[in-house]
Amino acid sequence: MKQILISILFIFVLSFQAYAQNIVIAEQPKTVDDFVSLRNAIATTPEGGAAMFLLALKIYADNPKLGEKCLVIAVHKSLLKEGKTYKGYKLADSDMDLIKRNIENNKLIPNSYIVGATPDNGYTAKLPYEYDLSVNLIGKSDAGTKVMVKSSGVGNKRSITVKKNNRGYWKATIWTSVLADIKPPVEDDDL
Numbered sequence: 221m222k223q224i225l226i227s228i229l230f231i232f233v234l235s236f237q238a239y240a241q242n243i244v245i246a247e248q249p250k251t252v253d254d255f256v257s258l259r260n261a262i263a264t265t266p267e268g269g270a271a272m273f274l275l276a277l278k279i280y281a282d283n284p285k286l287g288e289k290c291l292v293i294a295v296h297k298s299l300l301k302e303g304k305t306y307k308g309y310k311l312a313d314s315d316m317d318l319i320k321r322n323i324e325n326n327k328l329i330p331n332s333y334i335v336g337a338t339p340d341n342g343y344t345a346k347l348p349y350e351y352d353l354s355v356n357l358i359g360k361s362d363a364g365t366k367v368m369v370k371s372s373g374v375g376n377k378r379s380i381t382v383k384k385n386n387r388g389y390w391k392a393t394i395w396t397s398v399l400a401d402i403k404p405p406v407e408d409d410d411l
């Protein structure tokens with residue numbers, strides 16, 4: 221009987237170690253105000269904060285000037301520097317350089333996190349954008365909460381660490397793995 225109870229308890233604990241949530245974005249924000257409004261609605265959970273960072277990367281790939289402002293909004297204030305990008309702040313030069321370099325090398329990276337955008341369809345992302353996210357409850361720490369995001373461009377999930385700010389919004393603190401390269405799109409060889 222004791223062995224059965226231990227087994228049930230072990231299964232119960234395992235079932236609550238991680239949970240998944242898909243975040244759906246109905247339309248891509250076209251202005252900073254649209255992005256802030258969406259952030260206010262979505263970034264109230266760790267998954268929502270991670271989705272906002274991924275969306276900011278997507279916007280950056282499509283429109284770098286707007287995307288850079290969105291990135292400032294999606295990143296935790298502790299990582300921002302004084303600057304002129306948005307409301308007196310900017311990303312640290314090293315962080316912005318990493319984003320610029322990786323997105324310029326492959327503008328399809330942000331699309332690989334949107335459900336349905338695959339190497340087979342050239343990472344074509346269609347609205348609404350859907351992100352497949354999961355949180356490891358054991359992975360919470362003072363540094364933040366690790367959110368895992370599924371990418372069609374790699375065989376495993378990648379992580380974004382997010383931390384809640386004093387207004388209750390979850391913002392990115394660590395994101396380097398989501399900038400790593402992905403499989404190239406499948407080229408149609410039929411002429």
